[in-house]
Amino acid sequence: xxxxxIKNGIIQLIKKAETELPRDVIIALENALKIEKGVAKTQIxxxxxxxxxxxxxKRPMCQDTGIQTFFVDVxxxxxxxxxxxxxxxEAVKKATIEIPLRPNTxxxxxxxxxxxxxxxxxxxxxxxxxxxxxxYITAFPKGGGSENMSKLGMLKPGVGIxxxxxxxxxxxxxxxxxxxxPTVVGIGxxxxxxxxxxxxxxxxxxxxxxxxxxxxxxxIEEELIKRINxxxxxxxxLGGKTTVLDVHIEKAxxxxxxxxxxxxxxxxxxxxxxxxxxxxxxxxxx
Amino acid sequence: MEYHLxxxxxxxEIRKLKIGDIVYVTGKIFTARDEAHHMMLDKGKxxxxxxxxxxxxxxxxxxxxxxxxxxxxVSAGPTTSSRMEIFEDKFIEKFKINVIIGKGGxxxxxxxxxKKYTGVxxxxxxxxxxxxADKVEEVLGVYWLEELGMPEAAWIFKVKEFGPLVVAMDSxxxxxxxxxxxxxx
Numbered sequence: 001x002x003x004x005x006i007k008n009g010i011i012q013l014i015k016k017a018e019t020e021l022p023r024d025v026i027i028a029l030e031n032a033l034k035i036e037k038g039v040a041k042t043q044i045x046x047x048x049x050x051x052x053x054x055x056x057x058k059r060p061m062c063q064d065t066g067i068q069t070f071f072v073d074v075x076x077x078x079x080x081x082x083x084x085x086x087x088x089x090e091a092v093k094k095a096t097i098e099i100p101l102r103p104n105t106x107x108x109x110x111x112x113x114x115x116x117x118x119x120x121x122x123x124x125x126x127x128x129x130x131x132x133x134x135x136y137i138t139a140f141p142k143g144g145g146s147e148n149m150s151k152l153g154m155l156k157p158g159v160g161i162x163x164x165x166x167x168x169x170x171x172x173x174x175x176x177x178x179x180x181x182p183t184v185v186g187i188g189x190x191x192x193x194x195x196x197x198x199x200x201x202x203x204x205x206x207x208x209x210x211x212x213x214x215x216x217x218x219x220i221e222e223e224l225i226k227r228i229n230x231x232x233x234x235x236x237x238l239g240g241k242t243t244v245l246d247v248h249i250e251k252a253x254x255x256x257x258x259x260x261x262x263x264x265x266x267x268x269x270x271x272x273x274x275x276x277x278x279x280x281x282x283x284x285x286x
Numbered sequence: 287m288e289y290h291l292x293x294x295x296x297x298x299e300i301r302k303l304k305i306g307d308i309v310y311v312t313g314k315i316f317t318a319r320d321e322a323h324h325m326m327l328d329k330g331k332x333x334x335x336x337x338x339x340x341x342x343x344x345x346x347x348x349x350x351x352x353x354x355x356x357x358x359x360v361s362a363g364p365t366t367s368s369r370m371e372i373f374e375d376k377f378i379e380k381f382k383i384n385v386i387i388g389k390g391g392x393x394x395x396x397x398x399x400x401k402k403y404t405g406v407x408x409x410x411x412x413x414x415x416x417x418x419a420d421k422v423e424e425v426l427g428v429y430w431l432e433e434l435g436m437p438e439a440a441w442i443f444k445v446k447e448f449g450p451l452v453v454a455m456d457s458x459x460x461x462x463x464x465x466x467x468x469x470x471x
Contacts, residue, residue, distance in 0.1 A: 046411035054416040063361035063415035102349040113435030177390040180412035
């Protein structure tokens with residue numbers, strides 16, 4: 001297996017995520033442009049122009065190239081599972097120079113910048129195991145401005161789902177223009193504290209415009225989109241009709257005494273790219 | 287209204303600007319985030335290697351690359367301004383800053399300082415880093431790069447027609463963000 005070639009593939013994956021937005025996000029932004037006017041329209045226009053320029057010049061669309069975050073589904077029959085973590089880490093270091101990426105990993109005690117986007121626990125990789133011999137990697141570089149608006153609510157079960165909805169809307173009002181709206185909001189409901197946050201983040205991986213397969217949850221997503229957009233916060237918090245491009249919910253069963261709600265916020269730069277590595281080492285980036 | 291202004295901007299021009307106006311600026315701007323704010327306030331005006339009163343303040347942690355010994359801006363959109371709220375009134379007072387460029391808005395302390403010392407807070411589209419980089423003509427210098435790292439260092443840029451910037455907080459005590467809060471359900 002040519003590991004150097006796979007590493008180059010992972011660099012291409014990161015580059016694609018940093019320089020090209022998925023089509024579903026662009027469609028949602030183009031729809032926003034049709035309904036906005038005045039200052040709100042200037043913001044969506046600048047975003048769309050920026051997306052075009054980044055793709056054309058192969059430059060990161062945002063200077064905050066994020067914390068390098070990956071979701072990896074590993075086929076149990078892939079022959080070199082033991083090499084994957086090292087390959088991703090080495091690819092991040094090389095991508096930092098080649099693309100380039102902003103050095104974004106800082107030691108929380110000394111304040112020292114590690115300068116290559118790696119460090120303790122970073123790149124942050126979530127591993128899952130699947131049948132078969134392919135490896136599926138999603139690159140999901142996550143910016144700090146939107147991440148800072150994350151929230152965990154350990155609600156009282158008595159408030160019910162209406163309490164969950166109110167909590168989400170209130171938090172988005174508090175966040176206002178800070179997470180670079182129009183945003184995508186991921187909500188994890190249930191589980192424990194950590195699982196709710198994780199589900200919120202994972203909910204962001206779903207394409208914009210795609211509803212939850214459970215009809216009841218899908219309706220709650222639609223209700224939340226409407227309520228958050230009715231706040232009038234608008235693009236960049238400067239006022240307008242589009243505050244969120246989408247709201248995605250994922251759930252887990254909860255403890256009878258707990259109602260955890262994890263909110264993960266993604267800026268309009270909802271950067272995602274996918275890669276498949278086959279068992280013979282060949283790969284594709286999409 | 288739309289304005290095209292040269293930096294440094296005169297105070298009578300600042301007073302003309304009202305929330306919702308669109309501005310494009312040409313001249314020198316310097317980047318400063320949390321750490322650079324801290325460092326500049328600690329050092330004081332006389333110990334600084336550049337004169338911030340001649341420039342606009344840009345809340346930005348840019349991405350650059352060095353080519354043939356010269357820095358090139360790759361991507362340079364604004365960072366979240368509210369993190370700087372704890373320093374900004376003192377910063378405006380000490381360094382005579384009258385144009386701030388950021389995103390997401392700032393709070394009461396900054397609003398009061400903008401009114402008292404005649405300044406504006408303008409919003410640039412968050413995340414539009416490639417677009418912003420295109421308006422930077424030249425990197426004139428960088429300070430504290432080794433100590434603070436690329437995002438937190440103070441970078442001096444020469445920009446041309448940098449914008450569109452939305453006047454989000456003006457020198458008359460008005461804030462777009464506050465006006466919006468009043469109308470929320």
